[in-house]
Amino acid sequence: MSERVESVILQCDGVTVDFDGFKAVQGMDLTLTRGELRFLIGPNGAGKTTMLDVICGKVKPASGKVMLRGGVDITRKREHQIAELGIGRKFQTPSIFPSLTVYDNLEIAMKQNRSVFAALRAKLRSGETDRLAAQLEMVGLQGKADWRAGGLSHGEKQWLEIGMMLLQEPEILLLDEPVAGMTDRETEKTGELLQHIRKTQSIVVVEHDMEFVRSFASKVTVMHEGRLLKEGSMEEVQRDDRVAEVYLGKRRDADASRSTA
Amino acid sequence: MRSSAKGGVGMQLRTWTSRRLWLLAVYAASAAVLFCAPLMLSDFRLNLLAKFLAYAIVALGLDLIWGYTGILSLGHGVFFGLGGYAMAMYLKLAASGGRLPDFMDWSGLTVLPWFWKPFESIGFAIAAGILLPALLALILGYVTFRNRIRGVYFTILTQALVIITTTLFVGQQAYTGGTNGVTGYSKLFGYSLASPETKRWLYFVTVGVLIGAFLLCRFLVKSRFGKVLRAIRDGENRVRFIGYNPAIYQMVAFAISAGLAGLAGMLFVLHVGIISPSMMGIVPSIEMVLWVAIGGRGTLGGAVLGAVLLNSAKSTFSESYPDMWTLFLGALFVVVVVFLPKGAAGLIGQLRGIGRRKGRESDERTSGVRNPAV
Numbered sequence: 152m153s154e155r156v157e158s159v160i161l162q163c164d165g166v167t168v169d170f171d172g173f174k175a176v177q178g179m180d181l182t183l184t185r186g187e188l189r190f191l192i193g194p195n196g197a198g199k200t201t202m203l204d205v206i207c208g209k210v211k212p213a214s215g216k217v218m219l220r221g222g223v224d225i226t227r228k229r230e231h232q233i234a235e236l237g238i239g240r241k242f243q244t245p246s247i248f249p250s251l252t253v254y255d256n257l258e259i260a261m262k263q264n265r266s267v268f269a270a271l272r273a274k275l276r277s278g279e280t281d282r283l284a285a286q287l288e289m290v291g292l293q294g295k296a297d298w299r300a301g302g303l304s305h306g307e308k309q310w311l312e313i314g315m316m317l318l319q320e321p322e323i324l325l326l327d328e329p330v331a332g333m334t335d336r337e338t339e340k341t342g343e344l345l346q347h348i349r350k351t352q353s354i355v356v357v358e359h360d361m362e363f364v365r366s367f368a369s370k371v372t373v374m375h376e377g378r379l380l381k382e383g384s385m386e387e388v389q390r391d392d393r394v395a396e397v398y399l400g401k402r403r404d405a406d407a408s409r410s411t412a
Numbered sequence: 413m414r415s416s417a418k419g420g421v422g423m424q425l426r427t428w429t430s431r432r433l434w435l436l437a438v439y440a441a442s443a444a445v446l447f448c449a450p451l452m453l454s455d456f457r458l459n460l461l462a463k464f465l466a467y468a469i470v471a472l473g474l475d476l477i478w479g480y481t482g483i484l485s486l487g488h489g490v491f492f493g494l495g496g497y498a499m500a501m502y503l504k505l506a507a508s509g510g511r512l513p514d515f516m517d518w519s520g521l522t523v524l525p526w527f528w529k530p531f532e533s534i535g536f537a538i539a540a541g542i543l544l545p546a547l548l549a550l551i552l553g554y555v556t557f558r559n560r561i562r563g564v565y566f567t568i569l570t571q572a573l574v575i576i577t578t579t580l581f582v583g584q585q586a587y588t589g590g591t592n593g594v595t596g597y598s599k600l601f602g603y604s605l606a607s608p609e610t611k612r613w614l615y616f617v618t619v620g621v622l623i624g625a626f627l628l629c630r631f632l633v634k635s636r637f638g639k640v641l642r643a644i645r646d647g648e649n650r651v652r653f654i655g656y657n658p659a660i661y662q663m664v665a666f667a668i669s670a671g672l673a674g675l676a677g678m679l680f681v682l683h684v685g686i687i688s689p690s691m692m693g694i695v696p697s698i699e700m701v702l703w704v705a706i707g708g709r710g711t712l713g714g715a716v717l718g719a720v721l722l723n724s725a726k727s728t729f730s731e732s733y734p735d736m737w738t739l740f741l742g743a744l745f746v747v748v749v750v751f752l753p754k755g756a757a758g759l760i761g762q763l764r765g766i767g768r769r770k771g772r773e774s775d776e777r778t779s780g781v782r783n784p785a786v
Contacts, residue, residue, distance in 0.1 A: 207653060209649075209653075229652075229657075230649075230653055231653075231656055231657045234652070234653055234655035239653075239654075240653050242650075248642065248643040248647060248650070250645070250646050251643060255639050259640055259654070260654050265655050265656045266660075267637060267660055270635065270661075271632075271637045273635065273637075319655065
């Protein structure tokens with residue numbers, strides 16, 4: 152697998168984000184190759200989520216570039232344009248459309264022409280209904296297609312959103328703590344799903360759950376105070392003194408929060 | 413397992429068809445009542461009803477932008493008024509028979525202003541009555557939605573639009589008739605607007621236009637476009653991140669809504685025989701929103717019902733209690749806001765939905781529309 156020719160799909164160069172004087176991200180570099188599953192870890196406030204915000208266009212960086220497929224700088228593009236270029240984002244809290252049905256949520260998320268004119272004339276073709284049905288089954292909501300999405304449980308909403316994102320068929324998926332609030336069983340299922348997706352798409356995952364990260368043999372990027380601290384395999388990262396230092400100070404807090412959780 | 417799944421589908425189908433039949437029956441009954449109304453009502457009442465049905469067209473448009481897209485406009489009086497003026501300008505020119513309209517004469521004008529000239533054509537007047545409001549909405553939408561001005565700030569801007577427009581119309585007396593508005597015409601295509609026959613015909617035209625507007629809105633909200641509008645109401649940002657540009661959708665919805673208001677304004681002028689700045693001001697603009705709120709936003713039937721019921725109540729109260737009727741209206745509004753957040757249509761749905769399973773969207777009325785941002 153490591154022999155495969157690695158082509159860069161996303162390259163962030165010297166990204167700096169300035170929130171009224173507070174530098175949430177400072178000169179951050181990140182390179183993602185096609186089909187890569189990358190974990191972004193670090194203590195709270197390290198700038199992980201902000202980094203995802205920059206890539207998907209929610210936050211405009213003060214300086215730096217984000218190049219997609221080696222060509223286009225997307226930092227000046229708007230959110231919906233970036234989404235159209237093939238970058239999908241899943242936020243930390245499930246954000247589905249509560250007053251639409253589960254089916255309608257998936258229908259509007261599906262990859263399609265998103266102009267007003269197209270939406271006015273859109274009819275579900277048989278290929279599309281098949282895909283929607285397959286997606287419903289995959290996220291385990293086939294019995295609840297005509298439910299209002301607002302009536303789903305937290306876990307079901309997470310899955311619906313994952314389903315929506317997959318139907319969007321992005322080349323790069325940005326996931327912010329996808330397993331937060333999930334049961335062990337659901338976490339496991341999400342893990343399997345990530346393994347499945349990485350065969351065709353690239354994924355960046357922000358994650359706090361170290362057990363979850365460890366279960367994948369993937370590259371890990373550690374951020375601290377808005378900067379790149381260390382990049383490498385999980386073992387390399389764990390051996391690193393600076394990473395230990397950053398995390399040791401936090402370990403007690405983390406343990407405390409885990410025991411209360 | 414298999415049989416239970418089948419049973420589920422069967423039940424879905426049954427609730428779906430029963431709901432469908434029920435709706436169809438309501439539509440058929442409403443249409444029958446509307447078409448039979450001339451047999452039962454006096455000419456005076458019929459004319460009033462025709463006016464209310466024109467208002468119902470405004471309510472449909474407002475529901476599209478407020479109930480479905482979650483954007484509150486307190487400026488629809490302007491769009492309604494622009495439509496009204498377009499029709500009134502045609503009627504005035506036709507009535508003046510080639511001479512200068514009387515109010516221009518009084519204000520010292522000697523030639524017809526250039527922008528009045530095309531209104532000699534009824535076709536132009538009708539097109540302008542729909543397209544001018546739509547264009548104005550498109551421009552306002554462009555500067556606001558693109559810059560993500562929304563919620564209360566957008567609503568305040570629509571109020572500003574009302575003040576600017578009415579001030580302009582009052583101030584430019586020579587061109588607009590000032591406070592008096594444009595009136596003093598009595599014929600359409602040579603038929604007297606006051607005669608019962610003409611009034612009956614205009615009533616039927618209004619019913620036809622209302623049905624057309626209803627079907628248009630129904631098509632819009634059932635289409636994927638309508639689903640995106642509701643998605644915008646639920647979470648504009650999320651819509652952005654799945655690749656839609658909400659600003660364009662909001663602009664189109666707002667423009668259609670304004671065009672419908674303009675259409676209604678044209679019909680209004682035919683029924684009432686006058687349009688003036690006071691009919692497009694702050695108070696009428698707010699009243700229009702009340703029709704939708706009381707009828708039930710997020711359901712098209714509710715919007716129509718609200719416009720007709722509230723205006724009927726208003727005219728009944730004002731006839732019986734000339735001093736107190738505004739208090740009654742105010743009380744009615746408070747009651748609806750406090751006890752019936754989904755309006756009259758929501759109440760009907762709640763009564764029908766008692767005992768039904770919660771959380772299902774198979775009936776949108778019962779499951780309830782999320783509170784659009786006010």
